[in-house]
Amino acid sequence: MAVKERMDYIKKQLHSQSYKLTPQREATVEVLLENEEDHLSAEDVYLLVKDKAPEIGLATVYRTLELLNELEIVDKINFGDGVSRYDLRKEGANHSHHHLVCIQCGDVSEIEEDLLGEVEVKVEREWQFKIKDHRLTFHGVCSKCQREKDSTNEEVGRQTVDQL
Amino acid sequence: MAVKERMDYIKKQLHSQSYKLTPQREATVEVLLENEEDHLSAEDVYLLVKDKAPEIGLATVYRTLELLNELEIVDKINFGDGVSRYDLRKEGANHSHHHLVCIQCGDVSEIEEDLLGEVEVKVEREWQFKIKDHRLTFHGVCSKCQREKDSTNEEVGRQTVDQL
DNA sequence: ATACTAAACGATAATCATTATCGTTTTCAT
DNA sequence: ATGAAAACGATAATGATTATCGTTTAGTAT
Structure with missing residues (x-):
């Protein structure tokens, strides 16, 4: 193991x-x-x-x-x-680990894929900033809550999207 | 004005x-x-x-x-x-506003450009997640600190990159 | 193996940002 | 102008995190 x-x-x-x-x-x-x-x-x-x-x-x-x-x-x-x-931290991967936070049910899921390769190259080049790490979080509605909303057709009170 | x-x-x-x-x-x-x-x-x-x-x-x-x-x-x-x-929030732009945090001097600067257009499309498609907002922060060394390190050649104690 | 010393520990007090409480004041629709 | 709901200021309460301090322990040198 x-x-x-x-x-x-x-x-x-x-x-x-x-x-x-x-x-x-x-x-x-x-x-x-x-x-x-x-x-x-x-x-x-x-x-x-x-x-x-x-x-x-x-x-x-x-x-x-x-x-x-x-x-x-x-x-x-x-x-x-x-x-x-x-x-x-996952072994090897030193910073490609992002989060999806659902603003309705509060669930947090993860994306392991490195989404920012090209973006980091651009930022390093255009802002002369040597990137060591990053944090990326998306706030939105997860698939489960989207389905529930479709079926009930009931408006759910929007929770606050606050700090990262 | x-x-x-x-x-x-x-x-x-x-x-x-x-x-x-x-x-x-x-x-x-x-x-x-x-x-x-x-x-x-x-x-x-x-x-x-x-x-x-x-x-x-x-x-x-x-x-x-x-x-x-x-x-x-x-x-x-x-x-x-x-x-x-x-x-x-800037008017109009509702979420393209990212940060560069220097782990040596602590300065925070901003990027106004929308860096995540394609990334968001991909996340919405592949994870069936309806994105409402995001937070993106890079931690690293700003251009000023890079220059200082080059000139002094002195190793600066690494600050902790913590939350956010 | 024993002894030593810096590091680490548990318990708990202190700190500090944020939130709740409450009696008073103010906004604004009537 | 008036009244009710909303907002206010002062401050107490909360709760996560950090600091303190006397005791214990890990790891090294004897």
Whole structure:
């Protein structure tokens, strides 16, 4: 399974920067590996890690997630609901990972495809800006909500599209 | 000047939804019109509005910005520095407004051009997602910091690229 | 294996942006 | 002019995140 290899890779990353490998950090990474599609908040991670290591503190979870973000192992993202969420980066792919946020049901789905290749070339050329990373999120109506609206013909109150 | 016309448009928008036009709201919109390029936070707006209307309260500024966001007159955005920022939408253009965030000096500049036309067509077709809006931000090194790095040859500590 | 030291920990207090509350004031249609 | 709904200012409450601090631990050198 790739899970073990990815865990080993992350451990190596920690060691190579002379960070210590603690059971708390290991348990946190495990939780992230087991819930990859879920856009977990720090609180979410905390509750899940407590199953594996009940003595862990919330502050440690925040510290670990911050560390993993600095090591570019996770992306810290914000969908405008007041909490930061943490996504494990796919191996290799370092930044082609976009989101579709439905403004009616609130669901978030992902696009793995790299959509911005040509766009990045253009931006780098025309604005002399060396791109290291990007965030792209679309707000709109998902296919399920489109179908429901068609069938009920009932106008659904439009939710606010706020922060990215 | 276009400022007056935009103000009138915004007043009309408020009235058409039977919101009341108060001096506080007018002063807030004035401040936004006079500081369009500045990505103001609620606190920033509050301090600027106090010059025009010293009796205004911070809560009113938050309420007004929230209202303007719902009316799609401003965009509420998040650059990962812990505060929401409010950008007046350009007239007509309803969502082609992107950001370049420098991970060294922290400067934010804007791209007005619509970069995503073809990308949106593709996303709508392939994911059956009806796009209403999007947020696109690039993180990287601005041209000024690239030049400075070249000349000093000194390694600059990498800042965290976090939310948004 | 033991001892050491910096790093990491848990508990919890502090911070800070944002939101809710509430009694008063104001807008605007009647 | 009047009255009701909306908006206001002041400020308390909330809630996510960060800082503090005394204790514990990982990893290295003895």
